[in-house]
Amino acid sequence: MTRTAVLAMAEGAVAGLVLVVALVVAVAAWWLGAATERRRQRAVLADSVRRLELDEPTGPDDGPEPLVAVLERAVRDLRSEGELSAHARGRLQEAMDALPQAVLIVDASGELVERNAAAETFVAARHADALVEAAVAELLDAALKGEAASRTIDLFGPPRRVLVVTTTPLGPEGAGTAVAVVDDITERRRLEAVRTDFVANISHELKTPVGAIGLLAETLEAEDDPEVVERLALRIQNEALRVGRTIEDLLDLSRIELGEVSVPEPVEVGRIVDEAVARIRPAAEQAGITVTASVPDALVVAGDRRQLTSALSNLLDNAVKYSDRGGSVEVDAVGRDDEVVLTVADHGIGIPSRDIERVFERFYRVDQARSRETGGTGLGLAIVRHVVANHHGSVEVDSRLGEGSTFTLVLPAAPAPTSGEVRDDEPAAGAPAPTSSPPIPERL
Amino acid sequence: MAEQRKTFHQELDEIRDEIVQLAALVSEFIPRGTELLLANDMRGALSLIEADDEIDALTLRIEEQCYHVLALQQPMASDLRSIVTAVWLTGELERSGDLMVNVAKAARRIYGANLDPRLRGLIERMSEEAARLMKLAIDAYVERNASLGAALDDIDDTLDQLHRDYIEAIFESHADHHLGLQPAVQLALIGRYYERIGDHAVNIGQRVQYMVTGWLPEQTGAARLRARADGEVDEGDTSSP
Numbered sequence: 001m002t003r004t005a006v007l008a009m010a011e012g013a014v015a016g017l018v019l020v021v022a023l024v025v026a027v028a029a030w031w032l033g034a035a036t037e038r039r040r041q042r043a044v045l046a047d048s049v050r051r052l053e054l055d056e057p058t059g060p061d062d063g064p065e066p067l068v069a070v071l072e073r074a075v076r077d078l079r080s081e082g083e084l085s086a087h088a089r090g091r092l093q094e095a096m097d098a099l100p101q102a103v104l105i106v107d108a109s110g111e112l113v114e115r116n117a118a119a120e121t122f123v124a125a126r127h128a129d130a131l132v133e134a135a136v137a138e139l140l141d142a143a144l145k146g147e148a149a150s151r152t153i154d155l156f157g158p159p160r161r162v163l164v165v166t167t168t169p170l171g172p173e174g175a176g177t178a179v180a181v182v183d184d185i186t187e188r189r190r191l192e193a194v195r196t197d198f199v200a201n202i203s204h205e206l207k208t209p210v211g212a213i214g215l216l217a218e219t220l221e222a223e224d225d226p227e228v229v230e231r232l233a234l235r236i237q238n239e240a241l242r243v244g245r246t247i248e249d250l251l252d253l254s255r256i257e258l259g260e261v262s263v264p265e266p267v268e269v270g271r272i273v274d275e276a277v278a279r280i281r282p283a284a285e286q287a288g289i290t291v292t293a294s295v296p297d298a299l300v301v302a303g304d305r306r307q308l309t310s311a312l313s314n315l316l317d318n319a320v321k322y323s324d325r326g327g328s329v330e331v332d333a334v335g336r337d338d339e340v341v342l343t344v345a346d347h348g349i350g351i352p353s354r355d356i357e358r359v360f361e362r363f364y365r366v367d368q369a370r371s372r373e374t375g376g377t378g379l380g381l382a383i384v385r386h387v388v389a390n391h392h393g394s395v396e397v398d399s400r401l402g403e404g405s406t407f408t409l410v411l412p413a414a415p416a417p418t419s420g421e422v423r424d425d426e427p428a429a430g431a432p433a434p435t436s437s438p439p440i441p442e443r444l
Numbered sequence: 445m446a447e448q449r450k451t452f453h454q455e456l457d458e459i460r461d462e463i464v465q466l467a468a469l470v471s472e473f474i475p476r477g478t479e480l481l482l483a484n485d486m487r488g489a490l491s492l493i494e495a496d497d498e499i500d501a502l503t504l505r506i507e508e509q510c511y512h513v514l515a516l517q518q519p520m521a522s523d524l525r526s527i528v529t530a531v532w533l534t535g536e537l538e539r540s541g542d543l544m545v546n547v548a549k550a551a552r553r554i555y556g557a558n559l560d561p562r563l564r565g566l567i568e569r570m571s572e573e574a575a576r577l578m579k580l581a582i583d584a585y586v587e588r589n590a591s592l593g594a595a596l597d598d599i600d601d602t603l604d605q606l607h608r609d610y611i612e613a614i615f616e617s618h619a620d621h622h623l624g625l626q627p628a629v630q631l632a633l634i635g636r637y638y639e640r641i642g643d644h645a646v647n648i649g650q651r652v653q654y655m656v657t658g659w660l661p662e663q664t665g666a667a668r669l670r671a672r673a674d675g676e677v678d679e680g681d682t683s684s685p
Contacts, residue, residue, distance in 0.1 A: 128471070156474075352482060401568060
């Protein structure tokens with residue numbers, strides 16, 4: 001081997017060594033760098049974990065992975081909690097929307113932050129609702145200053161409404177929010193009026209004739225003139241009849257109120273109309289009022305003949321009473337789908353619109369003086385309403401002062417007639433035929 | 445600048461909301477006044493007359509707000525028309541409220557008069573019609589609905605017809621000796637008050653048209669006058685030798 005060759009080999013070995021050393025240094029440097037980077041990452045993550053007040057992982061201090069796992073778990077928990085709270089919030093909103101009262105919540109600056117479905121009416125409202133909106137805003141202002149407040153608002157409509165706005169401060173004074181609740185108490189008010197008026201009216205209706213009878217009897221006792229005695233006796237008789245009628249109607253009403261029609265039987269509308277018309281005819285003729293009826297033959301309802309005749313008679317009685325001499329009263333019936341629509345129309349004095357909703361109450365009178373004159377008991381329309389309710393029907397009134405009233409009874413039609421009592425099998429809505437035939441006598 | 449425009453539009457919205465509130469107060473006055481008139485409710489009459497102060501106060505507040513916006517902002521075109529319309533509307537609404545105060549005062553003057561059912565029925569119907577017109581007028585204003593605003597003039601025909609029937613019914617009732625001369629005159633005035641409320645609603649409709657389109661009904665008359673004047677000038681020219 002030459003020297004040159006040995007030298008070349010040695011150079012090669014040195015170069016190889018240098019290369020190996022360089023490689024080792026490079027690897028060591030990379031390893032050191034990576035370890036530093038992991039430590040730095042770990043420090044940053046550990047800082048985050050501490051700031052978020054999460055539990056730090058225990059175990060060997062060997063990299064960021066355990067910390068990443070802690071953070072991942074925290075994010076997962078948070079997300080599921082968020083979902084839960086969104087769900088709870090949705091449920092709460094649904095519950096709020098189901099409330100009949102309007103609920104509005106404002107933040108400390110007076111900005112509306114929550115409201116339920118019923119409150120939609122009072123946001124950017126128009127007409128009467130705008131007045132409620134203004135009252136809500138005003139009372140919420142007071143509530144934000146820490147004062148609970150309440151106001152009753154009477155709206156003349158139509159329809160007439162009574163609303164109560166109540167506001168309550170929430171949270172600490174000055175920094176808190178406030179809630180407003182708007183409650184519609186129209187129906188409650190109406191029922192209160194019905195109750196108080198009923199007690200006053202019933203005592204009046206019963207006490208007046210009894211008091212009159214007592215006084216008349218007292219006068220009679222000291223009276224010798226046969227003419228005066230006769231007059232007084234006649235008046236006592238009249239008053240006794242009056243109180244008798246009231247008691248009879250009350251008993252009728254309580255019987256009808258007791259419940260439904262136990263076994264509904266097919267009742268021909270034509271026959272009950274004939275019967276009711278025949279009953280009213282003498283009074284109508286005396287008052288110079290024509291009563292006409294137009295009922296198609298085949299109309300049949302399921303129900304109680306006696307109750308239905310009583311209801312119709314009461315309507316006709318009113319129609320005749322509140323018509324002027326020379327007027328007319330029309331009874332009509334038509335079949336519509338599976339219903340029978342019965343109308344009694346007069347052209348008399350009519351009902352003021354503010355009384356319309358109350359005429360079906362017991363003893364409610366639109367005009368006390370006139371009712372006394374005509375001798376009604378004040379129970380007729382209450383009877384009508386209960387009869388109709390027993391038959392699962394409805395009754396409505398359409399009236400104009402000075403133009404007359406139309407009462408509409410809607411009763412469910414009887415199922416296809418099978419009994420021999422029914423005149424024929426024609427469809428319900430046949431051509432109307434005037435029924436002026438004499439009434440068929442019937443138990444009553 | 446963007447912030448400033450936002451405030452300006454907020455102010456316009458506030459003015460609109462207050463007009464709606466004023467109109468609601470006035471619209472409530474109509475059935476309320478009618479009810480007290482038909483029920484001879486003197487306490488109700490007094491409370492309505494006193495409640496008119498609220499309408500006056502709100503009217504003043506809206507007007508001041510409008511002048512404030514005119515003085516401090518520089519509204520142009522449709523914004524300017526909105527404010528001018530608001531000022532007009534407060535006048536129309538305030539006047540309608542006063543008319544119902546007149547009804548309440550007339551109710552006090554005819555206290556105890558026996559009104560026959562037909563007259564009562566017609567009063568109820570005139571009241572309902574006047575309230576309906578007022579509500580439609582406000583709908584037109586809030587919705588910026590120029591066609592509805594323009595239609596009010598024709599819708600008002602029903603109220604005018606009711607008013608004619610009502611006057612006739614007063615004559616009949618008076619001729620039948622059911623109604624004295626004094627209450628008959630008061631009742632005729634009451635009918636006129638309802639009819640005037642209808643006219644105010646029609647005016648509001650026209651102002652809404654102006655707000656949306658910039659057109660005023662008076663422009664038709666003014667154009668006719670101009671046309672006549674031009675015609676006369678032309679005739680004058682042709683007839684001169």
